Amino acid sequence: MAxxxxxxxxxxxxxxxKLRLLASVAxxxxxxxxxxxxxxxxxxxxxxxxxxIERFDGQMVLVSRTLYTLSVPYSFPMRRIVQxxxxxxVVGASPVxxxxxxxxxxxxxxxxxxxxxxxxxxxxxxxxDVPELKKHREDWDRPDTAMAxxxxxxxxxxxxxxxxxxxxxxxxxxxxxxxxxxxNVQSNGNLVMSDRNMMKYFPNLNGVSVGxxxxxxxxxxxxxxxxxxxxxxxxxxxxxxxxxxLTKAEFIARERGFWDKVAPIGTVFYIGVxxxxxxxxVICYQVLYSDVSNRLxxxxxxxxxxxxxMDLYRVVLMQAVYLGLMGYVAGLAVSVxxxxxxxxxxxxPLDLPRNNPFIILALAVAMxxxxxxxxxxxxxxxxxxxxxx
Amino acid sequence: xxxxxxxxxxxxAVSLPSDADVVIRAHGVNFAYGVGETRTxxxxxxxLEISKxxxxxxxxxxxxxxxxxxxxxxxxxxxxxxxxxVLGFNLTTADAGSQVELRKRIGFIFQQHNLFSSLTAIExxxxxxxLKPGTVKEMNARSIEILTxxxxxDRIRHRPAELSGxxxxxxxxxxxxxxxxxxxxxxxxxxxxxxxxxxxxxxLLRGLADGPTRTTVLLVTHDQRVIDKADRIVNMIGGRIVTxxxxxxxxxxxxxxxxxxxxxxxxxATLSRIANSMTVELREPGExxxxxxxxxxxxxxxxxxxxxxxxxxxxxxxxxxxxxxxMITSYFKRPVPATVVARTEMELYVLTKDDFLSALAxxxxxxxxxxxxxxxxxxxxxxx
Numbered sequence: 001m002a003x004x005x006x007x008x009x010x011x012x013x014x015x016x017x018k019l020r021l022l023a024s025v026a027x028x029x030x031x032x033x034x035x036x037x038x039x040x041x042x043x044x045x046x047x048x049x050x051x052x053i054e055r056f057d058g059q060m061v062l063v064s065r066t067l068y069t070l071s072v073p074y075s076f077p078m079r080r081i082v083q084x085x086x087x088x089x090v091v092g093a094s095p096v097x098x099x100x101x102x103x104x105x106x107x108x109x110x111x112x113x114x115x116x117x118x119x120x121x122x123x124x125x126x127x128x129d130v131p132e133l134k135k136h137r138e139d140w141d142r143p144d145t146a147m148a149x150x151x152x153x154x155x156x157x158x159x160x161x162x163x164x165x166x167x168x169x170x171x172x173x174x175x176x177x178x179x180x181x182x183x184n185v186q187s188n189g190n191l192v193m194s195d196r197n198m199m200k201y202f203p204n205l206n207g208v209s210v211g212x213x214x215x216x217x218x219x220x221x222x223x224x225x226x227x228x229x230x231x232x233x234x235x236x237x238x239x240x241x242x243x244x245x246l247t248k249a250e251f252i253a254r255e256r257g258f259w260d261k262v263a264p265i266g267t268v269f270y271i272g273v274x275x276x277x278x279x280x281x282v283i284c285y286q287v288l289y290s291d292v293s294n295r296l297x298x299x300x301x302x303x304x305x306x307x308x309x310m311d312l313y314r315v316v317l318m319q320a321v322y323l324g325l326m327g328y329v330a331g332l333a334v335s336v337x338x339x340x341x342x343x344x345x346x347x348x349p350l351d352l353p354r355n356n357p358f359i360i361l362a363l364a365v366a367m368x369x370x371x372x373x374x375x376x377x378x379x380x381x382x383x384x385x386x387x388x389x
Numbered sequence: 390x391x392x393x394x395x396x397x398x399x400x401x402a403v404s405l406p407s408d409a410d411v412v413i414r415a416h417g418v419n420f421a422y423g424v425g426e427t428r429t430x431x432x433x434x435x436x437l438e439i440s441k442x443x444x445x446x447x448x449x450x451x452x453x454x455x456x457x458x459x460x461x462x463x464x465x466x467x468x469x470x471x472x473x474x475v476l477g478f479n480l481t482t483a484d485a486g487s488q489v490e491l492r493k494r495i496g497f498i499f500q501q502h503n504l505f506s507s508l509t510a511i512e513x514x515x516x517x518x519x520l521k522p523g524t525v526k527e528m529n530a531r532s533i534e535i536l537t538x539x540x541x542x543d544r545i546r547h548r549p550a551e552l553s554g555x556x557x558x559x560x561x562x563x564x565x566x567x568x569x570x571x572x573x574x575x576x577x578x579x580x581x582x583x584x585x586x587x588x589x590x591x592x593l594l595r596g597l598a599d600g601p602t603r604t605t606v607l608l609v610t611h612d613q614r615v616i617d618k619a620d621r622i623v624n625m626i627g628g629r630i631v632t633x634x635x636x637x638x639x640x641x642x643x644x645x646x647x648x649x650x651x652x653x654x655x656x657x658a659t660l661s662r663i664a665n666s667m668t669v670e671l672r673e674p675g676e677x678x679x680x681x682x683x684x685x686x687x688x689x690x691x692x693x694x695x696x697x698x699x700x701x702x703x704x705x706x707x708x709x710x711x712x713x714x715x716m717i718t719s720y721f722k723r724p725v726p727a728t729v730v731a732r733t734e735m736e737l738y739v740l741t742k743d744d745f746l747s748a749l750a751x752x753x754x755x756x757x758x759x760x761x762x763x764x765x766x767x768x769x770x771x772x773x
Contacts, residue, residue, distance in 0.1 A: 002529045003515050012507035301503040304465060305564075306493030306520045385465040387499040388456040388576050388609075 010318035013291060021326075024287040028327025029334060031280025032364050036335035037342075038272030040355045044348040046266055048184035049259045050252045051349070052119060053217075055181070057129045058094070059228060060235070061251045062218035062243045069258045071186040073098040075205075075214035076243045082211065083239055084220055089231050092221035094125040095213065097198045097205055100187060106167040107158060114156045117187035118146070118168070120198030127219050132179035133192060139176040141194050150178040151347045152189030169201055183347040185265065218243075277367050280327070284371035288320055292378045297387065304384030313376045320372025324365040331364070332357065410440035411474075412572065412605050413462055418471035420457055431457050433628045435471070442603035444595060444618055446610055446636070448661075449625035455609055456576070458625070462607065463495055463574045464488040476571050493520050496565035496604075498575035502557040504549045510536060510560045511545040514567050521568040535563040540589055554581045562590055566597065572605045573597065579612045591618045613661055616640060624666065626747055632668065639664050642738045645692045648711025651762055659754050666744035672731040678714075685716035685725040686742040694735030698727040707732075717742050721763060 015021050053061075053070065062084060064074040078095055085093045097120040105116040121127040123137040133140075133147055140147045146168065148160035164175040168191065181190050199206045205214045222231060228247045235245040246254065260266030292299065299312050332352075339350040420432035431454045439445050447455045460466045462475055464483065473480040478491045504513045511532050518528040536545050539559040549557050558581045565573060573594060579587040595618045597604035608615060616622070616636050624632040642664035646652050652660065669692070672678060679685060681700060696708045705727055708714060716725045719742065740748070749756045 002525075003512050005525050006519065007508065007512050007515050009505065009508065009516070012512075013505070016507035295505065297501055297503040298505050301497070301499065302516065304463070304492060304497045304499075305517055306489055308489055383465075384497075385460040387497075387501065387503070388460050388463075388465070 010315045011322060013295065013315070014319050014322050024283075024323060025326045025330050027283035027287065028280060028323055028364070028368065029330035031276050031283055031367065032328050032331025032360065033334045033338065034276030034279060035273050035360050035363055036331060036355060036357075037338060038269050038276055039360060040335070040339060040342075040350045041348070042260075042266050042269030042273070043354050043356075044350045045185055045269065046256045046259055047349050047354060048182055049186070050255050051182050051184060052098075052128070053248070053252050053255060055128045055130055056096070056217070056219045056248060057126055058092070058219035058221045059226075059248055060090075060220040060222060060232060061246050061248060062093075062220065062235075062239070063216070063246065063251070065242050065244050067216075067244070068262075070098060070216070070255060071100050071184075073100055073216040075216050076218075077207070077211060078213040078215050079211035080239055080243045081215060081218040084218060084235060087231070087235060087238070089223045089226045090220050090235075091223050092125070094121055094127045094219045095195065095215040096121045096127055096217040096219055097195060097202070097214070098216040099198075099202050099205075102169070102202070103191070104169055105157060105189065105191070107156075108164060108166040109158060114189065115187070116152075116157070116168075116189045116191055118191045118193060118198070118201070120193050120195050121219075122195045125219075128181075128192065130179050130181060132177060136177045140192065142176065143197065143200070144172060145174050145176040146191040146193040146197065148175045148178050149181045149183070149190035149192075151180050151182045153183060153347060157189045171201055173201075182349055185259075188347075273363075277363055280364070280367040281371045284320060284323060284327075284368045285375050287323065288316060288368075288372050288375035289378055291319070292316060292375055296378070296382050299379055300382040300384045300387055303382055304387060309379060312379050312382070313373070316376040316379065317369055317372045320368040320375075321365060323372075324368030327368070328361050328364040332360075410442070411438050412441050412476050413437065413439040413607075414472070414474045415458075415462070416472040418458070418461065418468070418473055420454075420461065420466075420469050431628050432461075435625075435628075435630050437623065437630060437633065439605060439607065439621075441605055442598045443620045444598045444606040444608070445621045445623055446608050446615055446619045447623045447625065448609075448611065453625040454628040455623075455625045459574055459576070459607065459609060463497065464491045493568075494571045496568070496570035496573040498562055498565045498573065498578045500577045500580055502549070502561035504557055504560055504564075506549050509546050509548055510541060510552065510563075513549075513560055514564045517564045517567050531567055532563070535567045536560070538589075538593060539563050540586065555583055555586045558582055559586060559590065562593075566593070569597075569602050570604060571602070572607070575606070575608045575610075577610055577612070578608060579610065579615065584614075587612070587614060591615060594618065616661070626666075631744075632666070634669075638669060641692055642667050642669075642690070645690050645711050645738055649690055649713050650711075651713060652758065655754055655758060659752050663740065663748050663752070663755060664738070666748050667738045667740050670737045670739050672735040672737060674731055674733050676731045678729045678731060678735075678737070679716070679725045679727075681726065681728040682724045684718040686718070688713060688715040688717065688740045688745060689729075690738045690740075692736035692738050694731060694733040696729050696731050696735060698729050700727050717745055720745070 062080055064076040067074040081093045081095055084090055099118040103116050103118040104113040106113050123141040126134050139145065150160060152160065160175055160178050162175055162177050166173060183189065207213050232245045232247060302312060336352060339352065342348065343350045415435055415437040418432055418435040419430065421428050421430040423429055435458060447459065449455045461468060461473060464480055468481050476491060476494055478487055514532040514536060515528060518531060533545060536542060539562060541556060541559055544552060544556060562578060579590055582590060594606045598606050616639065619636045622634055622636050622639050623630055643660050646660045646663060678689065678696065690713045691708060691710055693710060698705045698708055698714065708729060714729050716723065718724055749759060
């Protein structure tokens with residue numbers, strides 16, 4: 001076939017040696033996979049930490065002024081919820097009780113105690129937007145029953161099933177059914193039970209009166225069309241300062257922000273992404289630098305013929321883009337397989353859509369182009385005058 | 390072309406192109422590598438003019454500065470001192486952009502083919518056509534045509550790894566010539582070619598020079614076959630152009646040296662190197678060329694005419710074409726052995742003391758030959 005308008009020099013240089021190409025793409029794919037996994041872990045961790053909040057069927061929340069993360073559930077008195085209900089724009093307010101650190105499940109087969117996160121609310125309020133919980137509301141409204149999260153770590157809790165009887169914090173409990181919510185880095189398993197059962201299993205939540213009960217989150221449903229920011233301000237002004245009023249989106253952002261930057265687990269994974277980027281940059285640089293070095297005489301000849309340095313840079317940068325794209329595709333394929341494997345093994349919500357594949361694509365291309373630009377500096381030493389030496 | 394007069398007063402066959410045709414004009418060109426204490430000057434006050442359509446050979450020993458001069462002419466280095474005008478570009482003041490523009494009009498042929506191993510022969514050539522773009526069809530046709538002329542018509546889809554050394558070099562030559570450059574700068578273009586391929590390449594270069602484009606060809610080469618195709622030989626030694634002669638004269642000198650008994654058996658390359666160091670001197674009948682007993686500083690080889698040799702005032706012998714005489718007293722430690730007087734008009738090829746010493750240093754076989762002549766002369770003196 002006759003050559004076309006332009007000669008695809010960058011592509012030909014990159015693909016000339018299949019073995020070398022394989023090694024180059026594998027190196028780049030390794031870095032891409034590393035970035036995908038680190039970013040995946042970061043997103044999964046942050047998403048898992050707001051898993052419960054995202055499913056709150058309400059637009060605003062009340063939380064304790066001292067609460068900084070739902071995993072360390074500071075509480076406020078139930079009467080604040082009653083006060084909030086008095087606002088005309090609030091059409092519903094439900095208490096949510098969270099026991100993150102003091103609930104222990106005894107494995108029916110092993111007899112071992114495992115810490116488990118317990119969430120309680122009035123079943124009739126449908127506070128959590130989880131179909132199984134809504135559907136089997138009557139089942140878990142019964143005394144001494146709870147719904148179990150089927151995505152809980154099986155190596156710790158085994159497989160939950162309906163009718164299973166065991167012990168929760170020293171009291172007999174029956175599993176009324178299962179639902180799917182997912183675990184996070186603070187809890188490997190979840191139970192949901194009615195507010196009445198919560199008071200029985202965790203009496204410290206109870207107060208001298210209903211108004212004194214220790215509520216972790218108050219979920220508020222507001223009238224459709226209400227101005228959330230204005231309402232938030234009015235509620236915050238009207239309620240005592242022991243509670244903070246947040247929109248659901250603000251609550252999610254606070255929780256993510258805590259784990260991302262304060263904890264700072266998110267930052268650790270973010271550094272992992274940066275490390276992947278650096279590793280990839282080094283690999284790409286090595287690949288491109290050695291290729292430019294091997295063809296220095298050829299590039300010098302092009303310079304002698306009248307090609308400008310910018311023309312030659314363009315060839316190396318195109319080569320870098322191709323390498324980035326090929327490495328990305330290979331890394332993406334490996335990451336999809338690994339996401340599935342890690343999700344199965346840990347229950348963490350790892351999947352492609354939440355990992356923003358376009359950002360990783362941009363990073364992969366930027367990584368290779370940056371390295372290519374640096375490696376292309378070698379072209380400066382491609383001195384055509386030396387060809388006459 | 391005309392005959393010029395050298396600064397030493399001897400006549401040399403020098404090619405001086407007319408002003409209108411000059412495409413390379415160098416005046417007082419100096420060049421040095423490094424700065425400060427490491428500064429090494431490699432070109433000294435070089436003057437050169439080459440015209441359109443000339444084929445010029447540059448020769449000289451390694452380190453003589455010919456490659457540096459070539460890179461300056463090719464705008465591959467920046468000028469430091471002197472004036473250099475190439476194809477209308479004033480390289481003394483040219484910026485990087487102008488240098489690139491000039492290079493696009495030059496076809497470069499290097500010793501190393503420097504072909505992209507990832508590209509086929511035609512694609513390598515097409516890398517050059519991109520600098521003088523046309524339609525895809527036209528660029529492909531141009532590339533195929535030049536490859537075919539160089540005997541590679543059936544190899545255009547082959548990659549360099551599938552070509553022989555000579556074929557690769559011919560692809561590189563095709564790449565240099567495909568845009569019909571105004572000038573070709575070549576470094577040993579035929580070094581890796583077989584005789585047949587060399588002939589094709591040399592014919593092609595000569596054809597470009599004689600054709601409608603009147604391409605100027607400047608070659609660094611030691612290939613004696615090229616002499617027949619060249620118009621001029623520029624010889625450099627120690628950073629200076631020492632001879633700038635018509636090759637026909639150089640050929641005559643070579644032939645005369647080959648006929649010289651004391652130099653018989655030396656290779657063509659050696660004779661050519663010696664010839665490049667020689668100048669031409671014309672003598673009238675009756676003129677005394679050398680005088681017995683005086684200190685001599687040059688050797689002569691007779692190119693044409695007849696001379697008479699006298700020892701102690703008595704006629705000794707007749708000297709004619711191919712015979713040598715003269716003496717370099719400081720080297721051989723003896724005076725001129727005979728007086729030589731021109732009987733007819735004579736063309737003499739002269740090797741001065743400096744050129745003689747430099748020829749000795751550059752050529753092992755010449756030095757060996759001179760040493761054996763010296764030993765024989767000493768033995769004869771002892772016997773006498």
